[in-house]
Amino acid sequence: MKSSVEHLNDTRVKLTVEVPFDEMKPEFDQAYEAIAQQISVPGFRKGKAPRQLIEARVGRGPILEQVLNDVVPSRYSQAVDEHKLVVLGTPHWDLSKVEDGQFIEFVAEVDIRPEITVPDFAEISVEVPAIEVTEQDVASELDDLRSRFASLVEVDRAAENGDFVSIDLAAIVDGQVVEESVTEDLSHEVGSGNLMEGLDEALVGASKGEEKEFNTTLLAGEHEGKEAAVKITVKSVKVRELPEADDEFAQLASEFDSIEELRESLTASIEEDRKSSQAGNIRDDVLKAALDKTEFPLPEGYVQSQVEGQLQQLLAQVGGEEAILNSMLEAQGTTRAQFDEDSRRNAEEAVRTQLFLDALADELEPTVTQQDFTDHIVFTAQSYGMEPMQFVSQLQQSGQIANVFADLRRGKALAASICKATVTDSNGAPVDAKAFFGEEDETPAENHEHHDHDDHDHDHDHGENA
Numbered sequence: 463m464k465s466s467v468e469h470l471n472d473t474r475v476k477l478t479v480e481v482p483f484d485e486m487k488p489e490f491d492q493a494y495e496a497i498a499q500q501i502s503v504p505g506f507r508k509g510k511a512p513r514q515l516i517e518a519r520v521g522r523g524p525i526l527e528q529v530l531n532d533v534v535p536s537r538y539s540q541a542v543d544e545h546k547l548v549v550l551g552t553p554h555w556d557l558s559k560v561e562d563g564q565f566i567e568f569v570a571e572v573d574i575r576p577e578i579t580v581p582d583f584a585e586i587s588v589e590v591p592a593i594e595v596t597e598q599d600v601a602s603e604l605d606d607l608r609s610r611f612a613s614l615v616e617v618d619r620a621a622e623n624g625d626f627v628s629i630d631l632a633a634i635v636d637g638q639v640v641e642e643s644v645t646e647d648l649s650h651e652v653g654s655g656n657l658m659e660g661l662d663e664a665l666v667g668a669s670k671g672e673e674k675e676f677n678t679t680l681l682a683g684e685h686e687g688k689e690a691a692v693k694i695t696v697k698s699v700k701v702r703e704l705p706e707a708d709d710e711f712a713q714l715a716s717e718f719d720s721i722e723e724l725r726e727s728l729t730a731s732i733e734e735d736r737k738s739s740q741a742g743n744i745r746d747d748v749l750k751a752a753l754d755k756t757e758f759p760l761p762e763g764y765v766q767s768q769v770e771g772q773l774q775q776l777l778a779q780v781g782g783e784e785a786i787l788n789s790m791l792e793a794q795g796t797t798r799a800q801f802d803e804d805s806r807r808n809a810e811e812a813v814r815t816q817l818f819l820d821a822l823a824d825e826l827e828p829t830v831t832q833q834d835f836t837d838h839i840v841f842t843a844q845s846y847g848m849e850p851m852q853f854v855s856q857l858q859q860s861g862q863i864a865n866v867f868a869d870l871r872r873g874k875a876l877a878a879s880i881c882k883a884t885v886t887d888s889n890g891a892p893v894d895a896k897a898f899f900g901e902e903d904e905t906p907a908e909n910h911e912h913h914d915h916d917d918h919d920h921d922h923d924h925g926e927n928a
Contacts, residue, residue, distance in 0.1 A: 466478050494525065620667045626701070635688050664694060707721055712724040
């Protein structure tokens with residue numbers, strides 16, 4: 463086999479590959495054997511007919527076609543390896559010559575990863591928010607917990623925002639009661655705005671037994687869009703009463719015996735949450751700083767394939783109807799043009815990050831062990847509420863196993879690099895990134911925004927897309 467590579471630009475190449483027929487004997491053997499099993503030749507058992515009879519029966523074309531279907535992809539992969547190319551996406555094939563009995567020649571154009579010079583992470587400095595837990599933070603968490611055990615107590619006064627009222631309600635359109643609107647003993651939080659427009663304004667200042675009327679536009683049902691007069695009767699006004707924050711409450715709401723122990727636990731929990739947020743800030747900020755120091759062109763074809771792939775996934779959710787997609791976008795307050803622009807920008811950012819992390823991983827060559835993979839599978843499966851083996855089976859069926867290893871490799875490379883950067887908090891204190899991004903820490907891979915379970919393609923080997 464002979465092959466040559468022509469660099470069309472920094473991100474795309476043209477491979478020309480010539481394969482002599484004598485190097486295709488294994489593929490011809492397989493083709494004849496496969497076709498022999500599919501046809502019957504009088505006087506011979508199935509699969510035992512001589513090649514000349516098989517060829518006479520089906521013709522040379524089908525045999526050669528099957529051979530080429532096997533030869534072209536395999537020799538393409540071989541040429542990619544020989545020229546040490548990191549290819550992206552699916553190649554565009556062109557079978558340029560077929561000299562039967564002598565040689566074939568094909569041309570493949572494909573995007574490649576450009577040359578990327580990874581910056582020195584030791585020269586990167588970032589500042590992240592300091593981890594601080596105030597008394598107000600703890601009090602807010604404690605109030606949230608108390609609200610789960612709150613009770614509603616009736617009061618003898620007019621309703622205010624935040625109160626809970628029980629009401630009877632009926633809408634009237636053109637002098638007729640809308641039957642589907644008639645509701646009795648409806649519980650509603652005044653000021654929540656989660657029912658019809660105008661209701662909260664009518665309720666503020668209303669007392670038990672009082673009747674109110676207001677006008678509104680119906681948003682659903684048979685009379686959707688019509689003006690209606692809505693009559694309400696207030697049957698009760700209640701306030702949410704929180705339990706006292708004392709030892710008795712601590713014993714009721716937690717495993718602790720005292721309110722002080724509960725407060726200490728809430729403080730520790732808030733601190734852990736903020737440590738996790740700080741780790742995310744460190745990762746994002748260091749990666750952004752590294753990307754800002756790195757300039758390289760993006761492969762146009764590969765970026766466009768990501769845009770189209772995401773669009774097809776979205777269209778599949780709406781039955782392939784672009785009109786439905788456009789209506790959805792309009793309902794969300796955007797346009798198709800803006801959506802396409804955002805999709806393009808997001809794809810460029812994703813590809814840029816992916817290629818940079820691949821280059822970083824190639825430079826550092828981190829090892830991803832089977833234990834790394836197992837830990838990742840267990841962690842991710844739990845986050846999805848799945849059994850690990852069920853999750854692995856799903857990955858295998860979608861051809862994503864290699865992508866998971868690639869993501870873990872990227873995560874390890876990024877974690878090791880982050881530990882070289884200088885990190886300080888907003889108070890000027892140094893932050894030890896190794897506390898978050900040690901070798902056993904999965905945070906970088908788990909939080910890598912191009913995680914392979916969003917169906918994003920990470921596989922660069924010989925242009926096979928997931």
